[in-house]
Amino acid sequence: EFSCKSGRCVAIEWLCDGEDDCGDASDEADCSTTPSTPTVCGRSEMRCGNNTSMNQCLPARWRCDGDIDCPNGEDEIGCDECKSHTCGTGLFKCQDEKKCILDAWKCDDVHDCVNGSDEVDCIRCKTGVGQSGCVNKCDFKVDCLDRSDETNCSFQGVCANSECSHTCTPTPQGFKCSCPKGKELSPDDATCQDIDYCRQRGVCSQICQSSPLSFHCSCHNGWKIAHYDVTKCVYAKKSPPPFIIFSNQRSLRYLRLNEGKRKSQFLVKGFRQVMGVDFHYNRNLIFFTEILEDRITRARIKFNEKDNSLKLTDQRVIISRGLMTPEGLAVDWIHDRIYFVEATLNQIEMATLEGTNRTVIVGEGLVNPRAIAVDPRYGYLFWTDWGVGNSRVGEGVTGRGRQGPDMEGDGWPNGLTLDYLENRVYWADAKYDIIWSAKYDGTDDITVVERVDWLTHPFGVTTFADLVIWTDWRTTVIASANKWSGENATIVELGYNPPFDVKVFHESRQPLTRTGEQSCESRAPYPCLNFTCEGLCVSVPPATDSMAIDTPLTAKCTCPQFYKLAENGYSCERIVNFLLFSHFLEIRGIRLDNSNLSAIQAISSPEVVRATRLAYDWSHDRIYWADSKTQEIKSCFVNGSDSTVVAYTERYEGVAVDWIARNIYWTDPGIDQIKVVRMSGLFAYTIFQGGQKLRSIALHPVAGVLFATDWGTKAGIIRMKLDGTGVKWILTGLGWPNGITIDF
Structure with a gap:
């Protein structure tokens, strides 16, 4: 910088640029070259006169400053309308003029303003031993040795009627309230209140207690203050250490969270696409979902103290039947339950740790559910939903379904986790590349992490101590940041395959009580x-x-x-009565008293590929369906077991069951025949031919008759005996009669 004679400092590059930046033109003195004639003046300049041949551009701020700078005085013409302008910081405005001078020029015995207003309200006094001069009066700065410059000021009595609870200071504009150390002004700008040092999130890593002059940090049960920082808490038990476990499509991997060597190791590998993962710490169990195999697997996980490693044993599939695209997975470590999202069926189920006693918990209003988290201490369940126009973080109750407000938006809420220390939910949005957090009731929502290079498509998210940890598809990293401020964003692991779900395997992530105690x-x-x-x-x-x-x-x-x-x-x-229906890749049964609840487990691939016709044998709890993709008529028990092929047929429309004689009937529209076969698949036989465009079929085994619809020229309903005799058109001219059933 360049030090001006006026006392101001300006940038070196402003020297000899044709502009008076110092205010006393000392930055334009002793310049060896003369500025060339500009063809156009700069944005911060003005030209003297309208003739572009005139070799003079002046600083625009010299316009209407009371000094004639142009040879013909053009810079001071038409200035009446400009006299209301204000001056910047460190400058004094001359009264009734549009002229600014340095504050240092005020009360210096020199009339810098044309009207001398810069020398008004000045007094001369002794300012030091053997020194005297003019100083500003009543500017709240004592310049005179006898303080005479700050006495008999006209506004000194304004504090008599002030509402200040503590300190009042008079000013030319009125009074100003202030507070002692440890207090701050309340919103009324008059009353002092104790400073809440704990108001800012993250001042303490866990519990913050504010005092009149400071604050004190403490920790939850099982944690203690770190020896290196009195604001941070560390887990009291040093072993086992916290591990990050994550899925990366082909495998499950792990690494120590606070280890300097940040290179993950295989936990288990050889999958096509492993997705969700969670654990039961006290029972040494880990669970994970495979979305291409449509199954949930359980294994035992063991910590080796000698080398601080993890190992899996006793790996086995616990759920595989009636499962469609299992994604999110959560473990209730108190009641020994697992919760999982079925993305294709748009529902959330609960089961035991062995995969038995499955029941649908949330089956209403889900559009595209993804992640799930549970806090069994309070009985709360959380999930994310990507539904178009209805994306949200949903809240419900374990065992009862939906309850509480949703945290709605228009993004792609992906990963989801809970902070069991602070009772907060964290979720990652893959559309906006942001990690958010809110209290369990949806209030106090905050943006935690955004605008980070490795937060470009977040998928999984979890928390531990002061950290929020996430996986990112696009950058294939696992990263962490402060869970309150998002600061100190750091890459934990850089891999080759996109990481999916992530969990911190540690005792503190599954507290047994609301206060964090771990005793049974x-x-x-x-x-x-x-x-x-x-x-x-x-x-x-x-x-x-x-x-x-x-x-x-x-x-x-x-x-x-x-x-x-x-x-x-x-x-x-x-459940005796329920509605059975097919939806291409699945066969489902829903309750008649509540259509949002399933009555049976969904029957899906590989048994079902494209189910288009259904029949049901209630006496043996078996379902029969025609599959247009495999060109088969198949059967299984209502629980999905014992799947068998009954018959092969290239064409079919209607399928019906004779539960008394144990036969299956179907219509073949290609050759306009009605065929029958034993339920065992033996003795296929054609009982009727001669239809025109046969469609659906219905049986009344007790009466020994069947009914079929036909789209031919008669377009009606045919009745015949179960052996194909006694054919009679009972209705004609119906248009396109399609589905048919019997009210027994």
Whole structure:
């Protein structure tokens, strides 16, 4: 910088640029060259006169400053309308003039303003031993040795009627309130209140207690203050250490969270596409989903203290039947349950740790569910939904379904996790590349991480201590940042395959109580631990719209698919009546009393490829369907087991069951025939031919007759005996009669 004679400092590049930047033109003195004649003046310049041949451009701020700078005085013409302008910081505005001078020029015995207003309200006094001069009066700065420059000021009495609770300072504009150390002005600008040092998130890593002059940090149960930072908490038990476990399509990998050598190792490999992952810490179990195989696998996970490694044993599939695109997975470590998202069926199910007693928890209003998280201490369930125009983070209750407000948006909420220390939910949005957080009830939502190079398509997310950890598809990294501010974003692992779900395998991620205690004796608040249900018991909060975290839990019984809860509230009874339907890749049964709940497990691939016609043998609980892709008529039990091929047929329209004689009937529109075969697949036989465009078929085995629709020239309904005799058109001229059934 260049030091001006006026006391101002300006940039070196402003020297000899034709502009008075110092205010006293000292930056334009002793210039060896003369600026050449400009053809056009700059944006911060003005030209003297309108003749472009005039060799003079002046700083625009010299316009209407009270000094004639142009040879013909053009810079001071038409200035009356400009006299209301203001001056910048460090400058003084001359009264009734559009002229700014340096503050240092005020009260210096030199009239810099034309009207001398820069020398008004000045007094001469002794300012030091053997020194005297003119100083500003009543500027709240004592310049005179006898303080005479700050006495008898006209506004000194304004504090007499002030509303300041502590300190009042008079000013020319009125009074100004201020507060002592440890306090701050409240919104009324008059009353002092204690400073809440804990107001800013992340001041303490866990618990913050504010005091009048400072704050104090403490930790949750099981944690302690770090020796290197009194604001941070570390887990009291050093072993086992926290591990990051993540899926990356072909395998499960792991690495120590705080290890300097950040290179992951295989936990298990050889998958086509492994997706969701979660664990049960106290039972040493890990669970993961495979979306191409449509199955959920469980294994035992063991920590080796000698080399600080993890190892899997006893790997086995626990759910494979009736599962369609399992993605998100969550473990209830208190009641020993697993929750999983079926993306194709748009529902959330619950089951035991062995995969038994499956029941649908949320089957209503889901469009494209993805991730799931559970806090069994409060009985709360959270999930993300990518539904077009309805994307959200949903909230519900374990064992009862939807409850509480949704955190809605128009993004792609992908990964989801819970902070069990702070009772907050975190989710990653793959559309906006942002990680958000909110309290369990959806309030206090904040943006945690954004505009980070390795946050370009987040998928999984989890938390541990002060960190939020996420996976990113596009950059194939696992990264972390401060869970409150998003600061200190760091790459934890850089891989080759896109990482999917991520979890921190550590005891603190599954607290046994709301206060974080890990002793089994402290689990009394969970009523299901001492309650008997014929099906599954879940501990749930009261049925209200609020998501309170201080309410007691109650026990609630649920029943597996094929059953419903009896009136006594704990027994299960068989569902006798339900609606059976096919949807290409799946066969589903829903309850008649609640269409959002499944009555049976969905029957899907590989058994079902493209189911277009259905029949049901209620006496043997078997379903029959025609598959247009495989050109087969197939059968299985209602639970999806014992899938067999009954008949092969290139063409069919209607399929019906004779549950008394144990036969299957179907129409063949290609050759206009009705055929029959034993349920065992033996003795196929044509009982009728001569139709025109046969479609659907319905049987009445008790009466020994069947009915068929025909689109031919008669377009009606045909009745005949089950052996194909006694054919009669009972209705004609119907148009295109299609589906047909019998009201028994």
